[in-house]
Amino acid sequence: MSDSLSTLMQAGLLAPLSYFFARFVARGNAVPEDSLLGQSAALVSMRNLSGDVCVDLRQFAGAPLFESEDDQGIVVPQGPSLDDWMNGLRGASWVGGPGEETPLVLEGTRLFLGKYWSFETQVASALIARMAPVDGIDQARLAEGLTRLFPASADRAVDWQKVAAAIAVSRRFAVISGGPGTGKTTTVVKVLTLLLEQSPSMRIALAAPTGKAAARLTEAIAKEKVRVDADPELLSRVPTEAKTIHRLLGGVRGNRFRHNRDNPVLLDCLVVDEASMIDLPLMARLVAALPDQTRLILLGDRDQLASVEAGNVLGDITGHGRDIGYSLAQLQFLESTGAAPAGALPGELPHAPLSSVVQDPSITDAIGLLRVSFRFKSDSGIGALARAVNAGCGEDALALFESGLFQDIAWLDAPQDQLNPQCVDWAAQEYTHYLEQSDVGVALERFEHYRVLAAHHRGPFGVDEINRAIAERLRSEKRIQGGEDYHGKPVMVTVNDYEVGLFNGDIGLLWRDGDDGLRAWFRGTDGQLRSVSARQLPQHTCAFALTVHKSQGSEFDEVLLVLPFDRSPLLTRELVYTGITRSRMKLAIQGHRGSFIEGCRHCVQRSSSLSERLGWADAVHARGPLAHRPNNNLS
Ligand SMILES: Nc1ncnc2c1ncn2[C@@H]1O[C@H](COP(=O)(O)OP(=O)(O)OP(=O)(O)O)[C@@H](O)[C@H]1O
Numbered sequence: 001m002s003d004s005l006s007t008l009m010q011a012g013l014l015a016p017l018s019y020f021f022a023r024f025v026a027r028g029n030a031v032p033e034d035s036l037l038g039q040s041a042a043l044v045s046m047r048n049l050s051g052d053v054c055v056d057l058r059q060f061a062g063a064p065l066f067e068s069e070d071d072q073g074i075v076v077p078q079g080p081s082l083d084d085w086m087n088g089l090r091g092a093s094w095v096g097g098p099g100e101e102t103p104l105v106l107e108g109t110r111l112f113l114g115k116y117w118s119f120e121t122q123v124a125s126a127l128i129a130r131m132a133p134v135d136g137i138d139q140a141r142l143a144e145g146l147t148r149l150f151p152a153s154a155d156r157a158v159d160w161q162k163v164a165a166a167i168a169v170s171r172r173f174a175v176i177s178g179g180p181g182t183g184k185t186t187t188v189v190k191v192l193t194l195l196l197e198q199s200p201s202m203r204i205a206l207a208a209p210t211g212k213a214a215a216r217l218t219e220a221i222a223k224e225k226v227r228v229d230a231d232p233e234l235l236s237r238v239p240t241e242a243k244t245i246h247r248l249l250g251g252v253r254g255n256r257f258r259h260n261r262d263n264p265v266l267l268d269c270l271v272v273d274e275a276s277m278i279d280l281p282l283m284a285r286l287v288a289a290l291p292d293q294t295r296l297i298l299l300g301d302r303d304q305l306a307s308v309e310a311g312n313v314l315g316d317i318t319g320h321g322r323d324i325g326y327s328l329a330q331l332q333f334l335e336s337t338g339a340a341p342a343g344a345l346p347g348e349l350p351h352a353p354l355s356s357v358v359q360d361p362s363i364t365d366a367i368g369l370l371r372v373s374f375r376f377k378s379d380s381g382i383g384a385l386a387r388a389v390n391a392g393c394g395e396d397a398l399a400l401f402e403s404g405l406f407q408d409i410a411w412l413d414a415p416q417d418q419l420n421p422q423c424v425d426w427a428a429q430e431y432t433h434y435l436e437q438s439d440v441g442v443a444l445e446r447f448e449h450y451r452v453l454a455a456h457h458r459g460p461f462g463v464d465e466i467n468r469a470i471a472e473r474l475r476s477e478k479r480i481q482g483g484e485d486y487h488g489k490p491v492m493v494t495v496n497d498y499e500v501g502l503f504n505g506d507i508g509l510l511w512r513d514g515d516d517g518l519r520a521w522f523r524g525t526d527g528q529l530r531s532v533s534a535r536q537l538p539q540h541t542c543a544f545a546l547t548v549h550k551s552q553g554s555e556f557d558e559v560l561l562v563l564p565f566d567r568s569p570l571l572t573r574e575l576v577y578t579g580i581t582r583s584r585m586k587l588a589i590q591g592h593r594g595s596f597i598e599g600c601r602h603c604v605q606r607s608s609s610l611s612e613r614l615g616w617a618d619a620v621h622a623r624g625p626l627a628h629r630p631n632n633n634l635s
Pocket residue numbers: 161178179180181182183184185186187220374375555
């Protein structure tokens with residue numbers, strides 16, 4: 001006999017939200033909360049809070065439904081056999097089939113929260129509606145533009161940027177994915193140029209999930225625009241400013257965005273950067289607010305961490321690290337426009353016929369993978385490290401630190417229960433540079449050069465403790481003075497405040513403004529400085545150290561990555577890869593060697609059916625070291 005859901009909640013094994021949802025569903029069906037229905041509702045809600053979009057009952061049939069520690073003395077309920085489970089749920093009035101508006105939806109063996117089933121199907125149908133190639137492309141003009149903007153290299157190797165550009169111009173939905181410095185922004189500026197050459201009146205917008213990412217996109221687009229060989233008048237129509245997705249959608253009114261299906265954003269083309277950070281609900285709201293004829297181009301690194309909230313939208317769209325092969329029609333198009341030399345691109349993949357990878361090649365036909373990093377050359381330890389981690393080889397990654405070949409990477413062994421003192425030394429030394437500035441604009445810019453990142457919030461290697469240790473050191477060196485709020489304190493906003501215009505993840509500095517006291521200063525997506533009084537500052541935390549999750553969309557010259565000593569579910573290949581690739585020039589990792597190797601083996605797996613809805617064959621979530629082919633993104 002297993003313990004009740006309420007006991008599980010009291011023991012901290014079940015979130016209160018999941019318990020009350022289970023109770024609500026059970027009462028709605030007039031059954032006890034510890035019935036199969038109540039337990040199933042609690043399971044789906046709990047898994048959703050951990051990032052899954054649905055629960056595949058096959059994974060839980062005959063297995064414990066919730067995680068527990070052996071020493072807790074709690075008996076966790078087990079899933080029944082698959083047949084009994086499916087039959088039991090089919091009889092419940094609050095469990096509907098696909099399309100029914102019920103709190104739970106059962107589709108095949110997958111059980112969804114009704115809302116998430118709707119989000120997933122909305123995203124799938126919006127992307128599928130854009131999957132076919134666009135009619136009426138002037139191929140001669142496109143071929144001329146591709147030749148002009150992507151001059152042939154001497155070695156006649158495939159120019160993956162050119163391939164991705166041809167794909168993005170010819171389709172209403174495209175993804176351009178690549179690791180850091182592979183030229184996503186460079187390519188998209190050329191894509192927009194080619195689109196404007198096809199259709200000069202095209203209305204284009206740029207967006208990103210966070211203010212930081214939008215500011216970086218704005219800056220990168222401005223830099224690339226001046227290098228493009230095209231009519232300056234046409235180029236002036238490429239937008240100069242990227243908005244956050246929240247701002248593009250017009251901010252929240254009540255619990256809805258101002259732009260939605262009934263009041264769409266009127267655009268011909270939307271480019272969204274850092275797409276790996278977009279969770280399923282936000283993606284659903286974004287596509288709902290776009291008319292079907294609006295082109296959507298997603299940029300991102302498919303190997304990065306999935307979004308904080310449920311779903312792994314970019315991973316699902318791009319096949320979770322699988323190789324990409326193109327259909328015959330796509331190969332013919334790419335060759336006829338000169339995007340790739342005849343016979344150079346993968347159609348049927350060397351290790352498998354395309355039909356075993358995708359049920360419908362339209363999905364791979366929409367993806368351009370950038371495979372060469374222009375940032376990390378062959379002497380870059382960061383590049384080599386990212387490649388080894390991405391291939392799941394923690395041992396190889398550790399060997400790079402000891403090889404003596406690379407000056408830009410360093411490993412620090414973690415003492416079991418405290419930070420390595422060298423970490424605090426380095427951080428205090430680096431942060432002194434911005435604290436020495438008199439101008440807040442310069443200080444903000446200087447602050448962005450260096451960052452400490454960690455996997456966890458709490459514990460000896462969590463951001464809370466690291467922030468405390470760094471502040472204490474800087475205080476002892478008289479670099480900062482004062483209590484909770486002080487001149488020079490870095491702050492990160494942790495909520496969206498539409499009134500004040502500051503959003504979750506925005507980073508600024510508290511800075512004394514003459515006699516007016518402390519104000520919090522931020523740089524907007526347009527590059528302009530703005531400040532709010534310390535009193536107006538929405539809920540925030542200290543930001544000497546950030547979680548790797550929060551650092552997505554940012555890059556720094558130098559990074560100290562603090563990994564936990566013990567194995568942890570958070571320590572995954574994607575987390576380590578994302579942490580490493582936040583650094584442009586210099587990286588130090590503090591960690592435990594065994595946990596690091598384990599972490600590199602372990603991939604984030606989130607249950608959803610989006611990849612299958614989009615045409616990928618079977619569930620491709622298993623991305624273990626064997627299933628994953630090393631990619632060349634960072635060569
Ligand atoms: N084909 C190319 N040849 C030479 N340099 C290039 C090429 N493409 C891009 N670069 C340079 O590489 C650098 C990175 O390019 P870009 O910013 O477009 O990459 P990204 O993938 O958007 O990077 P990020 O990781 O910052 O998102 C830039 O300095 C850019 O000018």
